[in-house]
Amino acid sequence: MNRTLALLVAILAGCGGDQGFTHADDKGTDEQGVGMLEVIPTEVVFTDLNWEKGVASSQSIKITNVGDNNLKLYDVGITDSGDGVFYMEDFTESQLAPGMSAEFSVVATLTTFAAATGEARVVCSDADNHDYRLPLSAFPIGWKGDTGDDTGGDPGG
Numbered sequence: 412m413n414r415t416l417a418l419l420v421a422i423l424a425g426c427g428g429d430q431g432f433t434h435a436d437d438k439g440t441d442e443q444g445v446g447m448l449e450v451i452p453t454e455v456v457f458t459d460l461n462w463e464k465g466v467a468s469s470q471s472i473k474i475t476n477v478g479d480n481n482l483k484l485y486d487v488g489i490t491d492s493g494d495g496v497f498y499m500e501d502f503t504e505s506q507l508a509p510g511m512s513a514e515f516s517v518v519a520t521l522t523t524f525a526a527a528t529g530e531a532r533v534v535c536s537d538a539d540n541h542d543y544r545l546p547l548s549a550f551p552i553g554w555k556g557d558t559g560d561d562t563g564g565d566p567g568g
């Protein structure tokens with residue numbers, strides 16, 4: 412019987428039918444390493460803005476991949492414009508290789524003697540910082556301190 416079984420296996424092995432099976436990893440082909448987000452500065456503050464002339468000022472936000480794999484940037488933009496004070500150029504989805512950086516400009520324009528706050532957002536593939544928020548502040552010429560209070564008058568009362 413063993414000889415018949417061996418002969419049957421040999422015959423079946425020689426058949427031209429597609430009966431090959433392979434074992435594939437359920438996880439697919441995972442990439443090694445991770446992309447990690449670093450944003451500098453961690454807060455953008457505009458001071459001494461000339462609100463009477465509506466002069467715009469800009470500052471850069473530097474986004475760096477400090478990880479050891481690509482960092483995918485899905486969105487970089489303004490989520491709270493502070494009633495139209497803050498603006499950022501349009502963004503197209505991209506990715507940063509390890510050690511690479513991208514810079515984005517935030518523009519602020521005040522039209523009244525009032526402080527403004529807003530928020531920028533970076534949505535990326537960094538698991539720990541997938542939805543990173545960056546505070547924005549703008550203060551007109553003569554605005555003292557960073558509390559949002561107008562203390563431009565006589566400090567002695």
